[in-house]
Amino acid sequence: MNPITTADLLTAWELGSSQSGSRRLLTLLATVHPELSEQQLLKLPIGQRDGLVLKLREALFGSKLTSLASCPVCDEQLELVLDVADISVASNDVVQQPLVLKQADFELAFRLPDSQDLLLIEVIQSVDEARSVLFERCLLSASRDGQVCTVHQLPEEILEKVEAAMSEADPQANLQLELSCPACQHNWLAAFDIASFLWSEINAWAQRVLNEVHLLAKAYAWREADILAMSPTRRRLYLERVMQ
Ligand SMILES: [Zn+2]
Incomplete structure (x- = not known):
């Protein structure tokens, strides 16, 4: 997997925003896996695709994931803290088909x-x-x-x-979490879709980055490309000064 720059991720997000749920995943993966052709990406079994999505998620935002679930019996809201390692079930072996x-x-x-x-x-x-x-x-x-x-x-x-x-x-394609409600002790299996989870995170990230570009460009008249080329730390430090 190639490292991805802020500008490239923002471009992939912009392109993916007008695409369907399955297509935008391929746009993201194509950005970080130039060694895979479009045909190879299209033909990857879904679990193997999701294995790559998990690795991308870890590279972008770290290995800890926080998600919400609600108990189907009593509607209690559960905060799930997951680790990429715990939900990685795909092996690296290529499955013999048919x-x-x-x-x-x-x-x-x-x-x-x-x-x-x-x-x-x-x-x-x-x-x-x-x-x-x-x-x-x-x-x-x-x-x-x-x-x-x-x-x-x-x-x-x-x-x-x-x-x-x-x-x-292809176990990664059908990831089920064993959940237990602390309020009513109900146990159930909930599907966890890393693809849509990561997309919503990237969407929130892109809104934040655009906002940072907007504030910095307005304050300093810097070019978008120059702001995006800065590290997140440096953008934050300048923003703190703008906000003072
Ligand atoms: Zn419950």
Whole structure:
């Protein structure tokens, strides 16, 4: 991963702001991974993509994450303090694809979902339809007793087995946190999406940086490029003087 300058991150944020949730992640990753082509990024399994997102998050903002969750039973608000190391579950091994599932009379071959799939399904409103399209795209072959069958001919239990096998092969894609409510002791699993979490952090960061540029440019008539090239510490020290 290449180091990223304030100006480059701000450019990636600006570009990503007008893009969809899946596309903007690729914009960010392309900025710090020039060694990966667009095709390679598009074809990375989602969990591996999220593994790169986690590393980027750590490089940008450190390893501690603070997030909020609310108890589904009593609505108590929980503050979650997480560490990147605790939520990194992806291994560096490349998963051998296609994956194969043999269950009862069924024999299936499938691949892991990637960003190309997400870009297609994120515009589909219905969750069921999105799931069905994802299966159609990822299922490479399916047969029952040697007879070819389609996704729609597969029973729900087989589809669930496929989903479980996908999660196992690419665990970072489906990160679940085990939460416990201090107020009512309810325990539950909550999905944690590092991609949207990091994007909202970058969004807040960009607003702060723009505000700093605005105040410093107004006070000193410095160029935007010069202000962005300063370290955050130096920007803060000048800002403190402006605010006095
Ligand atoms: Zn509760």
